[in-house]
Amino acid sequence: MSKGALSEQVCREIDHWVAKFPKGRQRSAVISALQAVQHENQGFLTQDLMDAVAEHLDLPPIQVYEVATFYSMFETDPVGRxxxxxxxxxxxxxxxxxxxxxxxxxxxxxxxxxxxxxxxxxxxxxxxxxxxxxxxxxxxxxxxxxxxxxxxxxxxxxxxxx
Ligand code: FES
CATH class of the missing domain: 3.40.30.10 (Glutaredoxin)
Structure with missing residues (x-):
């Protein structure tokens, strides 16, 4: 089942990564989650998508924004394919x-x-x-x-x- 702006496939992929960490440590899956979301969204993240990741992982949105804006592999503006x-x-x-x-x-x-x-x-x-x-x-x-x-x-x- 999809959550908000996330597709079912991305939700499944995020859940796959969450399962690799101890219960309550879903924050460790933020990088993988954002990679999956960015890949599906033609190479960049939007605030809606970051918020949806935060909701899916039950984290405050700021913890997702921090990762998205710190690592050079994430884009927060539209870019070429x-x-x-x-x-x-x-x-x-x-x-x-x-x-x-x-x-x-x-x-x-x-x-x-x-x-x-x-x-x-x-x-x-x-x-x-x-x-x-x-x-x-x-x-x-x-x-x-x-x-x-x-x-x-x-x-x-x-x-x-x-
Ligand atoms: S300097 Fe190491 S890959 Fe370019």
């Missing part, structure tokens, strides 16, 4: 992430933090180390890692997306 995050930390920077960001900005005609006009791509703010340093420079697209990037490889990756 495909989220691109380029790591610009030290290994990636030394291997050319500055040029990778510049290439993406030019190709997509956006700056970091912006979405393309057609709503297809979101070039997220730079990421800190994503623990794939030996494949630098790297980026994450919709949570999939792509390493040893070149402009040609970026073209191929983005062409695969609908």
């Amino acid at each position: 495909h989220c691109i995050s380029v790591c610009t930390n030290i290994s990636c920077m030394l291997c050319g992430s500055t040029e990778i960001v510049a290439y993406l900005e030019k190709k997509l005609d956006v700056k970091l933090g912006e979405s393309t006009e057609d709503g297809k791509f979101y070039l997220k703010q730079e990421e800190e180390c994503l623990a794939a340093c030996c494949g630098a420079p790297m980026m994450m697209v919709n949570h999939d890692y792509h390493e040893n990037l070149t402009p040609q490889k970026i073209d191929e990756i983005l062409e695969e997306l609908d």
Whole structure:
């Protein structure tokens, strides 16, 4: 059964995560719950959705807002369908992430933090180390890692997306 703005599938997924923690520790499932909700809502969270998560988990809404606004993986404004995050930390920077960001900005005609006009791509703010340093420079697209990037490889990756 769905609760408020949450679909039945998302409610089931949240309950799956809640069951992994001791009774009364449902707060530990907030990150997983928000990931499920954001995924279903085309990559961003609304206040209604965050409130619905709080209600489903029987938590004060502030405890859900805190998580949604703290972690860089959550968006609270509408963004493009495909989220691109380029790591610009030290290994990636030394291997050319500055040029990778510049290439993406030019190709997509956006700056970091912006979405393309057609709503297809979101070039997220730079990421800190994503623990794939030996494949630098790297980026994450919709949570999939792509390493040893070149402009040609970026073209191929983005062409695969609908
Ligand atoms: S510095 Fe980019 S993945 Fe570690």
